Amino acid sequence: MAVQRKATMTTVLVVDDSMTDRRLAGGLLARLSGAEVRYATDGRDALEQIELHLPDLVVTDLNMPELNGLELVRVIRQQYPLVPVILMTAQGSEQIAVDALRTGAASYVPKQRLAVELAETVEQVLAAAHADRTHTRLMRRLRHQEVQFELENDQELISSLVQYLQNAARGMNVCDDNERVRIGVALQEALVNACFHGNLEVSSKLREVDHRAYYDLAKERSQMAPYAERRIYVSARFTPQEAVYVIRDEGPGFDPSQLPDPRDPMNLEKPCGRGLLLMQTFMDEVRYNALGNEVTLIKRCSQGPIAVLEGDEG
């Protein structure tokens, strides 16, 4: 028999320094979606309220004293990533709205169209947020995951794989959003190294002289035997404790200890070693095999469990 989850009323926090606009949005939400509406007068007040009572959704103005809407979106994305934010935009604030969407706001409604569009937007955002939460709950129950890829020397595939591997680590709760970014940078460097220096055997020394010649040679070799047949092999293992990535190319390998230290002022002009530096900085462990054509990158979970949302304890 299916077990029904307890039905709870949706809580929406409306944030606006204008009492008139606050009441207008709150009234529409209460009337149209039957939500329990709470109010905050600016971003700082909103954060205090969220700490006291986590809402299902935040609907916020952009231009406010203290903490404005854009800054509020940023903090909510960092501290309460599962709480979606809808912006109410006034004429003239379109650019800030674009910035806020890039920062992670779920959607926006022009203030002059609140009566027409707010309820529908709220419904769509809440439905998407519910699906996200359910997925997140499911991922928290995943105990072990292993994946393997075999890639051509294709930059688009590399970028897409980086995104996949980042998200897998985030989904398993190995890292928070900030660490997810760092993992992405490290993986991108490792994969680009495997492709250019490993499989295509293009040396950074050429890039030092002429970056165009470096990439032209890489392009030429990506169509030429034996380079073109070489593949990048990637395996990744995820547990709630760590993410382990192993990236191997089919090139001749290299000796990482021979790379110049890119932090040495003498080497600032040289294009080598920065990728490895980023990998070593953003991962907890980086090691090469004896041949130097396989790198293992490990990211360990350094955080406690993400705060469990109300009704998410099951």
Place this chain on the structure above:
Amino acid sequence: MTARQFFATRAEPSALEIEILRPVGSLADDAVLQELDLLLNELRTRQPRAVIIDFRQVAYFGSSLLEALRALWKEVQATGGRMVLCNLSPVGREIVELAKFDHVWPIVDTLAEARQRLA
């Protein structure tokens, strides 16, 4: 601003402003490389005495973008110009500082500060 995919430029009285529009995964991408070459040509033609690199649209990047900046810097440096970075995210700042490029290119918080610094 010129309409480009990766690097938009705007000539201001005190500096040529270059805005990074999206993450540059690899310079091997033809579109990136072409735009980088256009930018290098623009620097050769204009010979600005200062360049501002604005990162407001890019949360993070790797050594490929650092490599592009290094190429730009070589052109700016050749004519005795200065280069300032602004609007870096915390991770972006960390990456630039790790590579010690902050010793060569000052980092400021906002575009306004960058303009002021170069005025």
